Amino acid sequence: MNRNHLILAxxxxxxxxxxxxxxxDRSVTSETPSSVLPGGSWPATLERARGQTVRWWLYxxxxxxxxxxxxxxxxRAARLGVTLxxxxxxxxxxxxxxxxxxxRAGRDSGGAVDLIWINGENFAQGKAGGLWLRDWASRxxxxxxxxxxxxxxxxxxxxxxxxxxSPWSRAAxxxxxxxxxxxxxxxxxDEVLDYARAHPGRITYPAPPDFTGSAFVRFVVQTKGExxxxxxxxxxxxLLWREGRSHPKSEAELNRxxxxxxxxxxxxxxxxxxxxxxxxxxxxxxxxxLALEGRTLQNVSFVTIxxxxxxRAGALVIADLLLDPALQAHKVDADVLGAPSVLPVGALPGxxxxxxxxxxxxxxxxxxxxxxxxxxxxxERRWRREVLR
Numbered sequence: 001m002n003r004n005h006l007i008l009a010x011x012x013x014x015x016x017x018x019x020x021x022x023x024x025d026r027s028v029t030s031e032t033p034s035s036v037l038p039g040g041s042w043p044a045t046l047e048r049a050r051g052q053t054v055r056w057w058l059y060x061x062x063x064x065x066x067x068x069x070x071x072x073x074x075x076r077a078a079r080l081g082v083t084l085x086x087x088x089x090x091x092x093x094x095x096x097x098x099x100x101x102x103x104r105a106g107r108d109s110g111g112a113v114d115l116i117w118i119n120g121e122n123f124a125q126g127k128a129g130g131l132w133l134r135d136w137a138s139r140x141x142x143x144x145x146x147x148x149x150x151x152x153x154x155x156x157x158x159x160x161x162x163x164x165x166s167p168w169s170r171a172a173x174x175x176x177x178x179x180x181x182x183x184x185x186x187x188x189x190d191e192v193l194d195y196a197r198a199h200p201g202r203i204t205y206p207a208p209p210d211f212t213g214s215a216f217v218r219f220v221v222q223t224k225g226e227x228x229x230x231x232x233x234x235x236x237x238x239l240l241w242r243e244g245r246s247h248p249k250s251e252a253e254l255n256r257x258x259x260x261x262x263x264x265x266x267x268x269x270x271x272x273x274x275x276x277x278x279x280x281x282x283x284x285x286x287x288x289x290l291a292l293e294g295r296t297l298q299n300v301s302f303v304t305i306x307x308x309x310x311x312r313a314g315a316l317v318i319a320d321l322l323l324d325p326a327l328q329a330h331k332v333d334a335d336v337l338g339a340p341s342v343l344p345v346g347a348l349p350g351x352x353x354x355x356x357x358x359x360x361x362x363x364x365x366x367x368x369x370x371x372x373x374x375x376x377x378x379x380e381r382r383w384r385r386e387v388l389r
Contacts, residue, residue: 042141045313050081052314056303057095058117060088064272064337065169072330076321082314087113096122099131099306111308114315118304120157121373123165126304133305136316137166142323145347151369152300153342158372165302167342168322169331172296172364173215176258176266176274180286188293189223189232192265196239202264204240206254207247207388208380215269217383218376219297222368226379233387244389259283269299272338275359288358295365300342325349334360 054077060066066086074084089095095116102111118126126132137143143166146153153167154160177185186192196203206213221229237244241263248254251268258266259282270276277283303322305315321327328341329348334357341348371379 045316046080048313049311049317052081052311053083053085054114054311054314054318055085055087055112056115056117056318057087057089057092057098057113059090059092060086061090064276068331068337072327072336073318073321076324076327077318080317080321082317084318092116092119092122096126096131099126099308100129102308103131108308110310111306112310113306114309114311115318116304116306117168118156118165118302120159120370123156123161123302123304124159124373127159127162127164131306132164133307133309133312135163136305137161137163137319139163140166140316140320140323142320142325145323145325145343147344150367152298152367155369156300156302157370158375161302165304166319166323167300167302168319169301169337170340170342171269171299171301172271172291172340172361172367173219173267173269173298174271174273174296174361174364175290175292176268176277176283176287177264177290178258178261178284178287180284181261182264185288185290186292189220192292193232193236193239195264196236199264200239201241201243203236204242204247204254204257204263204265205267206250208383209377210248210250212251212254212267212269213247214376214380215297216267217379218371219292219368221379222297222371223293230382230386233383237387237389247388255282258287269297271340271364272334272360275334275338275357278359289361291361291363291365293365295368297370298340298364298367299370340364 056069066088069084069086077084087095095113096118099111099113099116123132146167152170156165179185182195186195192203205216208214208217217229217233220232223229224232240247241257248257254263254266255268255273255277257263259277266273266277271289274283274287274289278285278287303319305312305319309315323343325343325347328343331337331339332341332348338357338360
């Protein structure tokens with residue numbers, strides 16, 4: 001089943017659940033939020049969680065993240081008496097579909113999905129359908145460590161989290177250049193355009209709706225405003241690789257072009273992609289990461305708990321562990337993930353600096369929040385209409 005069919009199935013399942021699942025006061029399980037976290041009592045939640053096996057449904061295609069969970073998070077959970085089991089999936093929509101189907105069938109407790117690494121689009125759909133446990137994320141003990149003023153933690157692709165999901169990781173749109181070919185990299189988008197004028201064919205980006213190409217378009221929109229962004233993209237187009245007549249189809253293809261020396265910039269929403277490329281031998285050792293405009297488009301990874309989760313207390317314990325400063329510090333460690341933390345840097349005692357590796361950014365700059373999910377496809381259609389040659 002392809003992604004569009006999965007999304008359609010999710011929407012149909014949510015619609016079939018009906019208003020009963022969305023009622024503001026309806027208890028969808030016998031274990032209500034207040035009974036899991038009675039009066040804010042975390043010790044009672046820890047006791048209830050002992051012996052539970054938490055099934056975390058998440059994208060299974062990133063081996064570094066899989067190792068982080070298996071080697072760092074799962075042992076910490078085991079010390080609390082909770083077994084963490086990864087359920088690897090290719091598309092988050094399949095987890096949402098499972099929850100929706102269970103609720104549609106009247107399974108208000110004992111659900112097969114305890115925790116989901118959710119994305120903005122599927123979170124929004126599930127929130128509209130009443131699929132998620134309410135009013136829990138801000139009550140986790142480690143939630144107090146988050147920066148309450150960080151806008152990227154409050155909205156997920158424009159949708160208010162409303163205590164229904166908790167952050168655990170962060171991605172940032174990072175660029176790469178090779179200092180052997182580009183001794184002075186561009187500092188901003190205008191300098192990228194200047195470089196393209198001086199070196200036609202040496203810049204490109206994947207064609208939306210590829211995720212990375214779409215993110216680049218959104219970055220330009222967030223930096224220049226929509227009208228200015230499309231004027232910029234139209235001006236850049238004939239200066240691109242193959243005169244803009246074709247674009248790489250994916251980030252992987254762009255990385256190959258960059259690694260082969262055919263273009264001079266690469267980009268990824270994975271902030272550790274330069275280090276990965278160098279270690280795998282696809283990038284030269286002279287490759288370096290770059291943040292344009294002194295800031296980065298950032299996407300926060302959240303976890304959510306289905307309303308009918310079979311092991312709700314255990315899921316709360318795992319969600320809290322994911323915010324633990326020591327585990328967040330491991331994520332920042334260049335030898336583990338090299339991903340920016342959702343916690344402020346000052347909350348990470350003992351964390352290895354990103355600067356410990358020349359292939360990871362020391363500073364990601366000011367975060368740029370993602371646009372609302374419903375704007376993404378609108379911008380992609382406009383790009384195809386106005387920019388694609």
